[in-house]
Amino acid sequence: MGAPADFTFEDIDGHRTAVLSGDWTARGMVDAGERLVGALDGSDAVDLDLTNLTRCDTAGAYAIIRAADGRVTAGHIKASSQTERLLKLVGDAVQVEPEAAPPRRGFQALLERVGRGVYGLGDDLYSTLAFLGHLLVAIGRCIAKPSRIRWAPVFSLAERAGLDAIPIVATTTFFIGAVVALLGANLLTQFGAQVFAVELVSISVLREFNILITAILLAGRSASSFAAEIGSMKMNQEIDAMQVMGVDPYEALVLPRFTALLITIPLLTFVATLAGLAGGIAVTWAVLDLSPGFFLQRMNDSVGVQHFWIGMSKAPVMAMVIAAIGCRQGMEVGNDVESLGRRVTSAVVQAIFAIIAIDAIFALVYMEIDV
Known part of the structure; x- marks a missing residue:
């Protein structure tokens, strides 16, 4: 296991930059994500430097996106191509709105229930025959x-x-x-x-x-x-x-x-x-x-x-x-x-x-x- 997740603030090219390091993974973060959210809270414009990350998984990417929400624009994130793809994948997944299940009509629901019952009966019969064979x-x-x-x-x-x-x-x-x-x-x-x-x-x-x-x-x-x-x-x-x-x-x-x-x-x-x-x-x-x-x-x-x-x-x-x-x-x-x-x-x-x-x-x- 590598170094635990951590971050520091530096002044790079006149911009306040949060430099992340270590393993930003489910096991390596511990409370680093919460601390980053607290550190960025109230900040208007902050850059992110992710080039020093050792490892990053979906849990780490979600913590970074949650901390950067409304405080960091996409153009002010410096990261490797692999980390950028992971951030984009997790960001797209977070923004997806859950789709409401289409309402089922009474007769359609009845037919579905009957179909499931018939299928379950056939599956139960097959399992019974297999059991008897054994x-x-x-x-x-x-x-x-x-x-x-x-x-x-x-x-x-x-x-x-x-x-x-x-x-x-x-x-x-x-x-x-x-x-x-x-x-x-x-x-x-x-x-x-x-x-x-x-x-x-x-x-x-x-x-x-x-x-x-x-x-x-x-x-x-x-x-x-x-x-x-x-x-x-x-x-x-x-x-x-x-x-x-x-x-x-x-x-x-x-x-x-x-x-x-x-x-x-x-x-x-x-x-x-x-x-x-x-x-x-x-x-x-x-x-x-x-x-x-x-x-x-x-x-x-x-x-x-x-x-x-x-x-x-x-x-x-x-x-x-x-x-x-x-x-x-x-x-x-x-x-x-x-x-x-x-x-x-x-x-x-x-x-x-x-x-x-x-x-x-x-x-x-x-x-x-x-x-």
Whole structure:
């Protein structure tokens, strides 16, 4: 680094002249620009001698132009051709007036928004397919060589996503089962068919609410957690460092989260089933005076086990969707905190939307095959 920016005043050919020296750059100026403005303040006519400048960049040129504004005319600046070009370039840029954005009409703005949305949807679809391709390659490698699977993070993530979620899942489904039983009891009592509250609670909990509530809760817990964890690593360039070291981030970060949710969501669904039925049993016993033994016996006789397996069959699909959306949004995080916040929000919203849509598809399919 050269000498710091400085200036002196000399009397050259009868003219008061400010002689600048040193590095008039962003790093070399420090407060030289402010001092020059103060020194020239109140002066009517001053010449500038820039021939002794060691270096000058756009920051230095802007400081010189700001100090000379209204005090130095263009003909009274002595500088090299390179410095003159830089001063002219910065001076022209300073004088450019910002152009106001043309007002957008309502229909034009609507079309623009629709176009951006369609483009964003296509880009999102392309990113999803690329993510799935990377993930399938990582799965193929681990199937070909099982020793590549990182079991330690799998069990750690399974504990966080599974065991730690048992209280909230059980509590929520217990109250859902209780509410369904209470509504059924109030409605069916009017028709003298209160005993059918057992079928209402059993089918709704075994077939729908167990997996639906579990998946929605894990979409809020795990999908957001996965997106935030991977996104923060992306922001800190840890994923880039992994790739430089030859570690596949899909194999090290995404696959363990997939495996953890594939293990935990069926178990949590089973816990949710028990909790939901317990809530229904508690309400029917308290409101309709139907004993738990009668509830279980009628559920076994009238409902059967097929509804339980229908609900459990959705669990692996929900697990893959939640893990895929959370990890993909984490991989799409940019280098700023705002991007991280957007991606975490998108992970939760997209996961919940996908869960409800997939559940509706399952319901249509099972209705068509009459199960």
